[in-house]
Amino acid sequence: MGSNIIELAKLGHERAAELKASCGAVDVRSVAQLISDLASHLDVQLARSNALAAENVGLKPAKEIIRHLNANREEANFCGIDDCHIDDAVEAMLTPATDVFLAEVRASARNEGINYAASRLAAAFNHGFIDKPVSEVLDVTRMILSAKEDLANDPLPADDGLSGEYAEKAIEEWADQLRKGVAQ
Numbered sequence: 001m002g003s004n005i006i007e008l009a010k011l012g013h014e015r016a017a018e019l020k021a022s023c024g025a026v027d028v029r030s031v032a033q034l035i036s037d038l039a040s041h042l043d044v045q046l047a048r049s050n051a052l053a054a055e056n057v058g059l060k061p062a063k064e065i066i067r068h069l070n071a072n073r074e075e076a077n078f079c080g081i082d083d084c085h086i087d088d089a090v091e092a093m094l095t096p097a098t099d100v101f102l103a104e105v106r107a108s109a110r111n112e113g114i115n116y117a118a119s120r121l122a123a124a125f126n127h128g129f130i131d132k133p134v135s136e137v138l139d140v141t142r143m144i145l146s147a148k149e150d151l152a153n154d155p156l157p158a159d160d161g162l163s164g165e166y167a168e169k170a171i172e173e174w175a176d177q178l179r180k181g182v183a184q
Contacts, residue, residue, distance in 0.1 A: 005045070008038050051097035062093040111148050118144040 015034055118141050124130050125137045 005041050008034070008041055012038060048097065048101065052101060055095040055098050059093055059095070107152070110151055114144060114148050114151075 011034060015030070121130075121137065121141055121144065125132070125134075130137060
């Protein structure tokens with residue numbers, strides 16, 4: 001969705017420049033369609049921002065409930081969930097529109113990171129820092145880029161190392177091997 005808005009804004013600026021330069025030599029239908037598309041996307045963004053604002057307003061009562069629980073915790077003694085109104089606090093803090101928006105932001109950032117990693121590998125190979133056959137570098141680069149599809153189908157952190165823990169552990173082991181090799 002974000003890229004559509006960016007493309008529409010860019011196209012809008014280009015058409016505005018054309019209109020200024022040509023004073024009427026622009027296809028009026030394409031300008032009308034562009035304006036319609038921009039208006040539609042603005043309507044969608046307005047609805048999303050209103051939903052986010054409504055959810056975040058709903059967090060204020062939850063803060064008050066939690067403050068009350070904290071101030072009276074000795075009195076309540078946390079003897080029972082119902083006594084402490086914890087369910088009310090949790091219910092007041094649910095934010096599905098915010099969760100959807102943040103999931104889109106995370107997916108976009110994840111894709112940017114994957115593209116960056118694949119590009120870094122390709123650049124390292126192209127500049128002679130990786131002494132491997134082209135076919136192996138191609139396979140690894142494709143594998144990195146395929147992570148976008150894997151994560152789109154299952155956005156939760158994978159058990160097979162896609163969370164980054166595997167790579168971090170490998171880096172530690174390699175650095176340890178290098179230190180041991182230098183010490184010998």
